[in-house]
Amino acid sequence: MGTVLETRGVSKRFGGLLAVNEVDLRVEEGEIFAMIGPNGAGKTTMFNMIAGLYKPTSGQILFRGKSIYPIREFWRNYTPLLAGYYAVADRVRRGLGFGPMPLALRPHAVTTLGIARTFQNIRLFSFMSVLENVMVGEHCRMHAQVYDSLLRTPRAVSEERRVQERARDLLKFVGLERYSEEYARNLPYGHQRRLEIARALASGPRLLMLDEPAAGFNPQEKVELIQLIQQIRSQGVTIFLIEHDMKLVMEISQRIVVLDYGEKIAEGPPEQVRNDPRVVEAYLGKPA
Amino acid sequence: MTARSQKPAPSSSPSVAARIRGTWSAGTRAFARGSRVPYIVLLLLLVAFPFIDGNQSHIGIAQDAGRWILLALGLNIVVGYAGLLDLGYAAFFAIGAYSYAMLASGQFNVHVPFWFLLLASAFIAALFGVILGAPTLRLRGDYLAIVTLGFGEIVPRVFRNSSKFTGGVNGIVGVDQPFIPKVFGFPGYHFLFNPVPYYYVILAVLVISILLIINLRNSRLGRAWMAIREDEVAAASTGINTVTTKLLAFALGASFSGFAGTYYSAYLFVVTPEAFSFQAVSIVVLIMIVLGGMGNITGVIVGALIIYALQSYVLVQLPGWLNSLQSSINLPFLQGVDLGSYAQDSKYLIFGIILVGIMLLRPQGLIPSAQRKVELELGTQDEAVADLRGSA
Numbered sequence: 001m002g003t004v005l006e007t008r009g010v011s012k013r014f015g016g017l018l019a020v021n022e023v024d025l026r027v028e029e030g031e032i033f034a035m036i037g038p039n040g041a042g043k044t045t046m047f048n049m050i051a052g053l054y055k056p057t058s059g060q061i062l063f064r065g066k067s068i069y070p071i072r073e074f075w076r077n078y079t080p081l082l083a084g085y086y087a088v089a090d091r092v093r094r095g096l097g098f099g100p101m102p103l104a105l106r107p108h109a110v111t112t113l114g115i116a117r118t119f120q121n122i123r124l125f126s127f128m129s130v131l132e133n134v135m136v137g138e139h140c141r142m143h144a145q146v147y148d149s150l151l152r153t154p155r156a157v158s159e160e161r162r163v164q165e166r167a168r169d170l171l172k173f174v175g176l177e178r179y180s181e182e183y184a185r186n187l188p189y190g191h192q193r194r195l196e197i198a199r200a201l202a203s204g205p206r207l208l209m210l211d212e213p214a215a216g217f218n219p220q221e222k223v224e225l226i227q228l229i230q231q232i233r234s235q236g237v238t239i240f241l242i243e244h245d246m247k248l249v250m251e252i253s254q255r256i257v258v259l260d261y262g263e264k265i266a267e268g269p270p271e272q273v274r275n276d277p278r279v280v281e282a283y284l285g286k287p288a
Numbered sequence: 289m290t291a292r293s294q295k296p297a298p299s300s301s302p303s304v305a306a307r308i309r310g311t312w313s314a315g316t317r318a319f320a321r322g323s324r325v326p327y328i329v330l331l332l333l334l335v336a337f338p339f340i341d342g343n344q345s346h347i348g349i350a351q352d353a354g355r356w357i358l359l360a361l362g363l364n365i366v367v368g369y370a371g372l373l374d375l376g377y378a379a380f381f382a383i384g385a386y387s388y389a390m391l392a393s394g395q396f397n398v399h400v401p402f403w404f405l406l407l408a409s410a411f412i413a414a415l416f417g418v419i420l421g422a423p424t425l426r427l428r429g430d431y432l433a434i435v436t437l438g439f440g441e442i443v444p445r446v447f448r449n450s451s452k453f454t455g456g457v458n459g460i461v462g463v464d465q466p467f468i469p470k471v472f473g474f475p476g477y478h479f480l481f482n483p484v485p486y487y488y489v490i491l492a493v494l495v496i497s498i499l500l501i502i503n504l505r506n507s508r509l510g511r512a513w514m515a516i517r518e519d520e521v522a523a524a525s526t527g528i529n530t531v532t533t534k535l536l537a538f539a540l541g542a543s544f545s546g547f548a549g550t551y552y553s554a555y556l557f558v559v560t561p562e563a564f565s566f567q568a569v570s571i572v573v574l575i576m577i578v579l580g581g582m583g584n585i586t587g588v589i590v591g592a593l594i595i596y597a598l599q600s601y602v603l604v605q606l607p608g609w610l611n612s613l614q615s616s617i618n619l620p621f622l623q624g625v626d627l628g629s630y631a632q633d634s635k636y637l638i639f640g641i642i643l644v645g646i647m648l649l650r651p652q653g654l655i656p657s658a659q660r661k662v663e664l665e666l667g668t669q670d671e672a673v674a675d676l677r678g679s680a
Contacts, residue, residue, distance in 0.1 A: 051525055111527035123522035125515050136515045140527030142508050146536060149507035150500050156507060203527045 002064065004029050004207050004238045005050065005115075010059030011043050019045045021262040022059070027207065034230065034238045034249045036273075037259035038282060044120055044243045046259070047211055051117050052110040063113055064206070071106040084259065112140040116195040116205035120212045120242075126185035130176060130195055133184050134167035137202025167202060174198045174228060178207075190221050194228070201232065209234060210241040214248055226252055258282065334491055338484045348483040351555070353596045354490035355548050359569070360576040360592040361497055361585065362544025367574070368583035368657070369510060370537035371517030372424075373433040376440025378569035379420065380413045380542035382561070384549020386447055386454060387412045389559040392464040395455065402466035406493075406550050413546025414539040423539030425531055428520070438569050448561035459560030463553050479554075486555050493547055501585060504540070513537055572599065579646055581653030590654055603639055607631045 005027040012020040020042040027033045036044050048054040050061055052068070061069045105113070108146060116137075125133050142163060148156035171177045174194040179187055184195060200208055213229070214222050222245065229252060233239050243249045249256060250270040258273060259265040260282040266273050273279055281287075334655045338347050359381060366374045387409045391400045400408075424432050447454045454460065466489070470476035479485045504510045512533045515523040524530050553559040562568070572595060580591015607628035613629050631638070646654070 022305050036654065075630075105531070106531075107521075107524040108527050108529045111525060114590065116527075119522065123525075125518035125522065127518060128511070128514055132511055132514075136511050136523070136528070137526050139508060139512055141513075144508040146509060146540075149504055149509040150540075152503040152507070160507070199526060285546055 002029050003027065003062075004064060005240065006062040007046075007050070008060040008062070009227055010046070010049060010056045010061060012042070012049060012054060013057045019048070019262050020056075020259075021260070023262070023264050025257060025264075027238060027240050028255075029206075029238055030233070031239070031254040032233055032252050034253035034255060034256045035240070035242050035259060036185040036244070036246070036249055040261075041259040042262040043259055044211060045262075047117060047209055047242065049104075050110070050209065051115065052105050053108040055104040062185055063110075063115060066113075067115070068110060074108070077287075104155065108140060109202050109203075114204070114206040115209065116198050116200035116203045116207070117209040118193070118211055118213065120215065122189075122192050124184040124192055124195060125185055129180065130171065130182050130184055130187065131164065131167055131259075133195060134170050134198050134202045137199040138163045138166065138202055138204075170198045173201075189216060192214055193217075193225075197228065201237070205237060207238045207240060210239065210243075212242055212244060214243060214245050222248055292598075310600075312621045317476065322325040331495065335488075338487060344483055347487050349600070351483055351487040351490050352600070353593060354487070354494055355552055355555075356573070356576065356596045357589050357592040358490070358494055358497060358548045359545055359573045360448070360580070360588045361494075361501055362541045362548070363573045364541075364577045364582065364585070364588045365501065365504070365513075365544070366537050366541035368577060368588070369505070369517065370513040370534060371427065372534060372537060373565070374436045374538075374541070375433050375570055375574065376420070376436035376438070376443070377541075377545060377573055378418060378564045378566060379440045379443035380449060381549045381552070381569055382444050382564035383416050383542075384409045384413045384546035385553040385559045385564070386460075388550040389460040389553045392554075393460050394462050395453075395460050400462055401469075402550070402554055406547060409550040410543040410546035413549065414543040417540075417542030418535050421535050425534055432672070437566070437570075440566055444561045444564040447564075454561070456603065457561065459558055460553075461558050463557055463559065465557065466554055481557075482566040486551070490551060493551065497544055497547070498585060505585075509536060575643065579643065579653060581656040583657035584653070584655055587655030587657065589652050594654070598639060598642060603635045606635070606638065640673075 003026050005025065007023055007025045009024060010020060010024045011018065011022055015092060023042075023046065035046065037043055045054065049056045050068070056069055059069075060067060128136070142159055144156040144159055147153070168180065171180055174197060176187075176191055176194055176198065179191065184192065187195060197208075197210070197213070210229075214225055217225060226248060229239060229241075233245060241253070253270060255268060256270055256273045257264060258276070258279050265278045265282060266276040268276075337350065342345070359377070362380075363374065363377045366377075388402070388405050390396065391398050392402065393399075414578060420436070424435045427435055441489050448457055451457070465479045466485075467478040468474065468476060477485070512523070512528045515528055516530055516533055520530060541626065576592040576595045577588050578591070579588065579595060581587025610631050611626075611628035614622055
């Protein structure tokens with residue numbers, strides 16, 4: 001059991017606002033790890049930094065021991081050529097006064113490494129079919145080159161068939177196989193959330209990040225969601241989720257971290273976090 | 289039918305209604321899958337066209353329309369599939385035309401064969417697609433449109449002003465005309481000014497292009513384009529490299545206009561920078577795909593044909609028609625009024641009114657792709673539609 005994801009002193013500043021301040025996290029392999037906190041605590045910012053959508057102002061993010069940010073060591077570890085390019089470009093940029101080279105992996109590269117995510121406000125490809133949405137999720141695991149796509153080579157055809165089959169399996173897994181030809185936007189809300197999870201799973205992640213997966217769900221849907229999350233975890237995918245529903249969080253997660261005003265105020269198993277005076281204060285305010 | 293033949297019928301025979309339903313749905317499925325027969329018939333008709341219609345000027349019109357269709361199909365990749373609004377498409381057309389004119393004429397006394405350059409200029413145009421696409425990668429919607437518009441203006445101007453290489457305003461005259469060389473006992477054939485062989489060239493290029501574009505649409509790359517069109521952030525987070533995917537859209541879109549450019553300069557025998565202006569090419573091609581139905585190959589072809597017919601037939605003939613109408617009716621209050629010259633002067637006004645009319649009647653385009661149709665039916669308050677409007 002190793003550490004899947006680790007952040008060391010990660011901060012993010014938006015102008016004068018310090019959205020995330022020196023946060024250290026450790027997500028262990030195979031666990032369900034939850035991040036909670038009041039609105040505006042910096043949870044989604046944290047997610048966006050891990051997913052490569054934002055570059056942290058400072059700090060380090062490591063996925064399975066390798067750095068996503070800063071990327072310097074990452075390139076050194078993986079591709080000497082890129083590291084050389086990086087060194088030269090960095091020197092040039094600094095010399096011209098543009099500051100250092102951007103250091104983070106881009107989102108698609110993070111996904112290819114094995115981190116998949118869903119969004120707080122659902123972001124499906126609305127006017128593509130449900131099946132196509134999941135197939136897009138497999139994009140980074142496909143090998144068809146431009147000429148394969150243009151000429152429909154046997155390689156591309158067989159890959160296409162395989163990918164489609166896998167997408168159908170995933171849809172069956174989340175219970176949407178009936179809707180595979182529908183437009184994603186025509187699905188009911190709950191199904192759209194499930195489809196987003198299926199799309200994320202299609203990239204074959206080791207770490208699945210769910211941003212408020214139960215938002216807007218009724219109790220029955222929440223029970224089904226918990227089952228789904230447990231099933232995903234039993235397939236060896238580590239789960240990192242943001243959630244506001246305390247009952248759900250306490251029920252499924254092994255460990256919880258609490259953010260407030262961009263700072264980590266508590267971390268530990270559910271019982272411990274629930275009774276932490278700082279957490280109670282953050283949610284309910286100081287006792288008079 | 290296939291569905292039933294695969295599955296053995298259950299022992300208790302299904303009700304008549306169910307059977308009819310089954311047959312009917314199998315029929316609609318076959319229809320949706322698209323039988324190839326009508327397309328083959330159409331293709332045969334097109335191949336036979338020069339034999340049926342001996343009038344060379346008709347063949348000339350047909351090949352010119354074919355070139356526009358090719359341009360529209362190329363732009364459709366960029367705008368219709370990837371959702372990147374490109375207002376500078378004429379630039380790539382010009383690059384294709386000039387690369388043939390410069391490499392196969394007396395300009396530098398270089399004479400590279402047409403057939404080779406037909407392919408090579410597609411690569412040259414694709415390269416420029418990447419070069420011009422790269423700076424626009426961070427831009428979206430309106431901003432992207434402005435930058436591409438700039439490129440579309442710059443390129444013809446560069447060709448006009450670097451007169452040492454391109455002949456300046458006069459362009460390059462005396463571009464090589466294609467010929468089929470003497471090989472394997474074939475006598476060899478010079479195209480000269482006969483439109484018929486050009487017609488077959490553009491027909492072949494079109495058929496191949498359409499097949500390639502159909503392949504693209506249902507491929508890994510095509511899905512990635514559509515994902516970017518729908519939601520770029522989600523696409524990136526789903527594992528699509530948005531930079532390479534967008535550059536590929538620019539490159540592949542441009543390559544089709546590279547074909548068209550080479551073909552165009554070979555056919556015309558001349559290239560001049562005036563032929564590649566914004567209003568002569570970029571905007572016309574954009575109108576073709578918007579009016580026909582973005583993202584739908586059939587729609588784009590129909591749109592291209594209609595706009596082509598409007599521009600180069602209806603509007604040209606209109607003054608003549610009006611004049612003859614006037615003389616045949618002979619209304620007293622119209623005596624001495626030259627309706628024809630009015631029509632001639634207000635050609636673009638009439639063109640504009642027709643366009644406005646069509647777009648009001650069919651905002652989704654004449655033959656829309658399924659998704660565009662749904663988008664428009666669902667109204668404009670929707671976020672996704674707003675995104676699309678911004679970018680397309």
